Amino acid sequence: MADNFSLSLKELARRNVSLAPGHRACAGCPFPAIIRMTLSASDNPVVVANATGCMEVTTSIFPFGSWPVPWIHSAFENAAATISGVEAAYKALVRKGIISADKKIKFIAFGGDGGTYDIGLQSLSGAVERGHNFLYILYDNEGYMNTGIQRSSSTPYGASTTTSPAGKVLPGKLQHKKPIVDIMAAHGIPYVAQASVSHWNDYVKKVRKALSIEGPTFIAVYSPCVPGWGYPENKSIEVAKIAVESGFWPLYEVENGYYKINYRPRNPIPIEEFVKSQARFAHLINYPEAIEELKRFIEERWKFLEFMEKRREIEGVKENV
Amino acid sequence: MAEVLKTRQALTGNEAFAYAMKQINPDVVAAYPITPATEIVQIFSKYVADGEVDTEFVAVESEHSAMSACIGAAAAGARVMTGTASQGLALMHEMLYIASALRLPIVLAEVNRALSAPINIHCDHSDTMGSRDAGWIQIYCENANEGYHSLIQAVKIAETVNLPVMVTLDGFIISHGMEVVETLETDAVRDYLGKRKPLYNVLDYENPIMVGPLDLTDYYFEHKRQQIEAMKKAKSVIEEVITDYNKRFGFDFPVFAEAYRMEDAEYAILSMSSAAGTMKEAVDIMREKGEKVGLVRLKVFRPFPYEVLQELFKNVKAIGVMDRSDSVNTMGGPVFNEVRSALYDLSSRPKIMNFVFGLGGRDFPLKDALYIINRVKELKEGKTLDFVEYVGVRE
Numbered sequence: 001m002a003d004n005f006s007l008s009l010k011e012l013a014r015r016n017v018s019l020a021p022g023h024r025a026c027a028g029c030p031f032p033a034i035i036r037m038t039l040s041a042s043d044n045p046v047v048v049a050n051a052t053g054c055m056e057v058t059t060s061i062f063p064f065g066s067w068p069v070p071w072i073h074s075a076f077e078n079a080a081a082t083i084s085g086v087e088a089a090y091k092a093l094v095r096k097g098i099i100s101a102d103k104k105i106k107f108i109a110f111g112g113d114g115g116t117y118d119i120g121l122q123s124l125s126g127a128v129e130r131g132h133n134f135l136y137i138l139y140d141n142e143g144y145m146n147t148g149i150q151r152s153s154s155t156p157y158g159a160s161t162t163t164s165p166a167g168k169v170l171p172g173k174l175q176h177k178k179p180i181v182d183i184m185a186a187h188g189i190p191y192v193a194q195a196s197v198s199h200w201n202d203y204v205k206k207v208r209k210a211l212s213i214e215g216p217t218f219i220a221v222y223s224p225c226v227p228g229w230g231y232p233e234n235k236s237i238e239v240a241k242i243a244v245e246s247g248f249w250p251l252y253e254v255e256n257g258y259y260k261i262n263y264r265p266r267n268p269i270p271i272e273e274f275v276k277s278q279a280r281f282a283h284l285i286n287y288p289e290a291i292e293e294l295k296r297f298i299e300e301r302w303k304f305l306e307f308m309e310k311r312r313e314i315e316g317v318k319e320n321v
Numbered sequence: 322m323a324e325v326l327k328t329r330q331a332l333t334g335n336e337a338f339a340y341a342m343k344q345i346n347p348d349v350v351a352a353y354p355i356t357p358a359t360e361i362v363q364i365f366s367k368y369v370a371d372g373e374v375d376t377e378f379v380a381v382e383s384e385h386s387a388m389s390a391c392i393g394a395a396a397a398g399a400r401v402m403t404g405t406a407s408q409g410l411a412l413m414h415e416m417l418y419i420a421s422a423l424r425l426p427i428v429l430a431e432v433n434r435a436l437s438a439p440i441n442i443h444c445d446h447s448d449t450m451g452s453r454d455a456g457w458i459q460i461y462c463e464n465a466n467e468g469y470h471s472l473i474q475a476v477k478i479a480e481t482v483n484l485p486v487m488v489t490l491d492g493f494i495i496s497h498g499m500e501v502v503e504t505l506e507t508d509a510v511r512d513y514l515g516k517r518k519p520l521y522n523v524l525d526y527e528n529p530i531m532v533g534p535l536d537l538t539d540y541y542f543e544h545k546r547q548q549i550e551a552m553k554k555a556k557s558v559i560e561e562v563i564t565d566y567n568k569r570f571g572f573d574f575p576v577f578a579e580a581y582r583m584e585d586a587e588y589a590i591l592s593m594s595s596a597a598g599t600m601k602e603a604v605d606i607m608r609e610k611g612e613k614v615g616l617v618r619l620k621v622f623r624p625f626p627y628e629v630l631q632e633l634f635k636n637v638k639a640i641g642v643m644d645r646s647d648s649v650n651t652m653g654g655p656v657f658n659e660v661r662s663a664l665y666d667l668s669s670r671p672k673i674m675n676f677v678f679g680l681g682g683r684d685f686p687l688k689d690a691l692y693i694i695n696r697v698k699e700l701k702e703g704k705t706l707d708f709v710e711y712v713g714v715r716e
Contacts, residue, residue, distance in 0.1 A: 045526035046526070047397075047523050047524065047526065049393065056535065057535045060531055060533075060534035060535050061534065061535045061537065062534045062535060062536045062537070062540050063540065065531040065534055067529065067531055068529060069526060069529050070523035070524065070525065070526055070529045070530060070531075070532075071523070071529070071530075071531045071532065072392075072393060072396050072523050072531075072532040072533055073531075073532070073533035073534065074389055074392045074393070074416065074419050074423070074532075074533050075389065075415060075416065075419060077385070078385065078386060078389035078416070081381065081385070081386035081389035081390050081393070082389045082390065082392060082393040083393060084351075084379060084381075084386075084390050084393065085349065085351060085379065085389065085390030085391060085392060085393025085394035085395075085396075085397070085401075086393040086394065086396065086397045086523060086524070087393075088349045088351070088377040088379045088390065088393075088394055088399075089348060089349050089377070089393070089394035089395075089397035089398065089399035089401075089524065090397060090524055091377050092348040092349055092375070092376065092377035092394075092399055093348060093397070093398065093399060093524070095375060095377075096348065096375060098348075098398075098516065099398075099524060103526075105524060105526060122382060122383065122386075123382070123383070123385070123386045123389065125382070126381055126382030126383070126386055127386075129382070130379065130380065130381075
């Protein structure tokens, strides 16, 4: 599909705004690729705020820093509030003529699922409600991986973590993931999307679309975790792909309140494949009812998305590409 | 130097703070309302709405986010202010340490209010005393006039030494009490402060920096050591700024502490903030009776001006230190403990005791002030007393 936001792989590689080598992300961790794609996707200078978490600790160990752009970290729960201050300063200093308005700076906050779904939800909600001009990127690895694989409200049902361990009577986590993208869409902000590191073209397009919009935007990007999920370190992209192909992690976007499913797996992979690919679900072999529950959850999610997508059709509103 | 025009205005403490903020015209204010500091944010919002300032006002959803946004804005090179009290300051607690360690010159207008529980909206110093080790410069003001001028001075101090400053006024007693404030002309304030000139900032994308990286066993200590050195340096900066301000604008604000009738004092009281006003009256009454008693009003609590206190107290025989909060450590309040520690090395060490008073806004009447002086007199005369007393409480 022709659009204004795609970037060819060649162009992306040419730009290659990259993290400096030597960062301490685990072998196979996909978030360095997410950072690289994000920074390369922007046509403008970028300033980044980072929540405390894996991304922050592995890329900023003093005196070595990996970020090629201005970067600020202050605490765990406040990446959105911190970037809102940076953005407010930018507005004020441009207005007062202290800095030039010639080059428009883009503001991006990165947070993991702990810093976004849980401890940082309030500051994120507040910052988008205030309408700051920034893109918040959630790299979702479905747990508190930095502190050693504890459950978050993003951890899937049935997953074993160190605070939702599978035991003799419990099949791991008993709650489903919170629908964070829909929660953000409910704020009525101009652009919200769900993407996966496995689908680079879709992700880069979404980042570029988000950065082209004035106002707060949000992207959740699926970012599998080698030690947290338990799979070989050369399989991150593959595991992310299975999540999309099985329907567990749908790729969709919500633009000005209109939902659009960006990708429909033609022959969906059974959820069992997703479950089998990771040690965190290994115990589910003894809990077939948990697998059924995951299936029900996926069906429910898709029913909701299909229903929401109909709004454009019902209202006869054309897609804005 | 040309005569500076001053205007005498009747303002409450909160109005004085807000008026100073208007004249300072910060680049960014991020704040959240809380009793009794709400008016600061409210009045300032009106200045924004009426175009009297060109500040970017960020009406955050909590004090934690207020300080977080201040940190982001200050790291971006902006001149940044906020205001809060009590629970608000407590909610900022995590971020206070980060603001100071990142060496960001944020200025906070604070209104002292008791901390919960029990929930209470009135004055005591448990809020700012709870932040005493957060690496902020702390200036406790006696009245609205001093609060107004200290807030302006605080911007200069903060940006000279790259440390954040909180300026405090007593909740309700001063924040809501109306008094005469001698204000400066707005142009004079703005000329005096000029523009902030940050060393680095995160908007300078051609020279990218990383603010707030992970700092482990190999560097953390050195960085903390530098921060401690900055706080030492703050002493000379505070002295220079206040001395210069007094000269420039024709005032005589004390720098670290105000010595009241201390010349030939045999014994003394140390007090802070608005209670010093009452204590001055009590000292006058006792002086009329021939008692050689004086008062030291401690104004700067961080950095702690121990050298100044050693000098002021070197000839007294007994001291009563007043605390408007308690450390709940069974040995009195924070001011007492630090003052006592500061005087330990004096060659003739005075006797010293603590009076905890006014918690949760309990009134501090003249009779309590006189009682305290009389107790310290007894201490001077050799009577054995408990070293902590609670004044004005039913027991």
